[in-house]
Amino acid sequence: MNLDSADRKFGWMEKRQQMKETLQLFIDSLKDELYSLSQDIWSQPELAGNETHAHDRLVRFFSQRDQNWTVQSHYQLPTAFRASWGPVGGWGGEGEPVLNVGFLCEYDALPDVGHACGHNLIAEVGAAAAVGLKAALENQLELPVPVKITVLGTPAEEAIGGKINLIQAGAFTDVDLVFMAHPAQQDASFLPTVTIAEVSVKYHGKASHASAYPWEGLNALDAAVLAYNNLSLLRQQLKPEWRLHGIIKHGGVKPNIIPAYSELEFYLRTPLLKDLCDLKARAEACFRAAAVATGCQVEIIYPTPTYYNILPNATLANLYESNGKALGIEFPEQPASFSGSTDFGNVSFVVPGIHPFFHIGTGALNHTEEYTEAAGAEKAQLYALRTAKALAMTAVDVVCCPDLLLQVREDFNRARLKLEE
Ligand SMILES: [Zn+2]
Ligand SMILES: [Zn+2]
Incomplete structure (x- = not known):
């Protein structure tokens, strides 16, 4: 079922549009606060596993927003955290399974060059998308399924693989979907990564x-x-x-x-x-x-755990692209190849999700001093915020259309089955 037929079936086109507008306005209204969050992390770069300042700053961001966020600092790992909100809505009454939408924040830096991979922007995008989705959902008591939002602070991506530790600790067992986005040289809803x-x-x-x-x-x-x-x-x-x-x-x-x-x-x-x-x-x-x-x-x-390749999810990727295009994001028809590795790959084997890449207004390459500068510049904010909006809008689509959720799960199962071929 495509989006239009899902809308015809559920009559949600208008409501969904309103929710998307609400979240865009909300994220825009918070732009100074979000930039300051990103700057605070960027100006005090911390290496994998030592991100105490970034951890505390993000924990403060969620605990001071409003009392409806339940925040667990030092969640499973010393510099990981978990912030949850909800559930709201649901047509099925009490006991109905909750749809838990996850957003991931990375925030580790690199030796000598600081935030040359722009993980300060990943943290900002994850936080912005989560609070944006919350703003869109909080007055929607008529959602088809009860929805909850979970933000996971996932440290140590550049080394160690914090997400792999969090998977092993059960942090993803009750999460149904995961969203994050990574700064790069281009916008792409999916790029193949390699195992290592x-x-x-x-x-x-x-x-x-x-x-x-x-x-x-x-x-x-x-x-x-x-x-x-x-x-x-x-x-x-x-x-x-x-x-x-x-x-x-x-x-x-x-x-x-x-x-x-x-x-x-x-x-x-x-x-x-x-x-x-x-x-x-x-x-x-x-x-x-x-x-x-x-x-x-x-x-x-083997001193560190293996990073897996990212499993594609075509439904989520297509939704992300159509939401991104509505916000002015341009996706090259032939994205440049990329041979990096990420611990999000391991997450994509246990929960359906997407990890789009986004341009931040520079031609510089990740892991260079020039990229560090670009990741802290005000110019990157436009790109980061519209990426956050596109992620939250994609979550709105799935939350509002149970058939889309089904498709997302089918894509996930198909990608997993392919592994055994
Ligand atoms: Zn990175
Ligand atoms: Zn990196």
């Missing part, structure tokens, strides 16, 4: 005098070199989009001592999670073969 597994490999050999008694040693550097070469040969047999790249981190201490210890660090990336398992198995075989050949012991460690 970081692997650390340690070889333990046996030291000996390299000239007097070389036959007594087990050369851990040889193991590392063999592993590096094995992987270089493996690369020839990989699909073009697959990546493996790495370094030798430790390779011995002195030429006349046979190295007893060596260490490699590699990143493995594939567009699809199912391929990453294959790549990991093949890389591990290379690491082990080097240990066998040299008589060394090998340890293969």
Whole structure:
């Protein structure tokens, strides 16, 4: 069912339009406060897992708005939070399942360059969309399903993967939809991201005098070199989009001592999670073969959790695009390719959601000093606020049309099923 037929069926076209206008006006009325929120986070950049100032600032933003937000600071992780509002509406009476609409705020920065990924704007957009949706919903007691809003502060995206910890802690189990948006070089409702597994490999050999008694040693550097070469040969047999790249981190201490210890660090990336398992198995075989050949012991460690690729949701993406276009957002027909990774990928495997990218008025690239400057500039506000509006308007569509919600869930199930093919 498309939007028009959903409207004909439920007679909600006008009401939905009103709700969208309400949220736009509300977000505009809050623009100074939202800019100040973003600036406060931007001017005090904090690294993954250490975002205490951003956490406190966002907790204050929601707890001081009105008493109807229930705010849990330090939720599951020291610098995560949860703010909830509702439920309101519903035709089915008491006991009817609640539709919980989630918005995510990221707020970690990068070493040396501050907010070069613009996560201060992600926090602002998530907060603006959530309070905008609330303004649209609060006088609508006749909604088809009872609706609740949940904002999750999700720290440590640039390292560690805070969202993965939050998934494991059950933070998403009662959330039905998730929305967030990420600053980039263009507007796009969906861009494919890649999975990433970081692997650390340690070889333990046996030291000996390299000239007097070389036959007594087990050369851990040889193991590392063999592993590096094995992987270089493996690369020839990989699909073009697959990546493996790495370094030798430790390779011995002195030429006349046979190295007893060596260490490699590699990143493995594939567009699809199912391929990453294959790549990991093949890389591990290379690491082990080097240990066998040299008589060394090998340890293969994955120090951080794997970031998954983002699963697409065509219904949410189409709704976001039509709402965005109504606000003047231009979506390039052929979005530029992008090979980044995000822990939102893991969220997209457990809850239907979207993670659009948005232009912030600069040609600079993420993770550069120029991008840091642009993410803090007033010019970015226009782009951030209209992105927040488009997200909240998309939520309005789904909240008002149960058939659209069904479609969103079907898209999600289809994308998950495809993984098993
Ligand atoms: Zn980022
Ligand atoms: Zn980044």
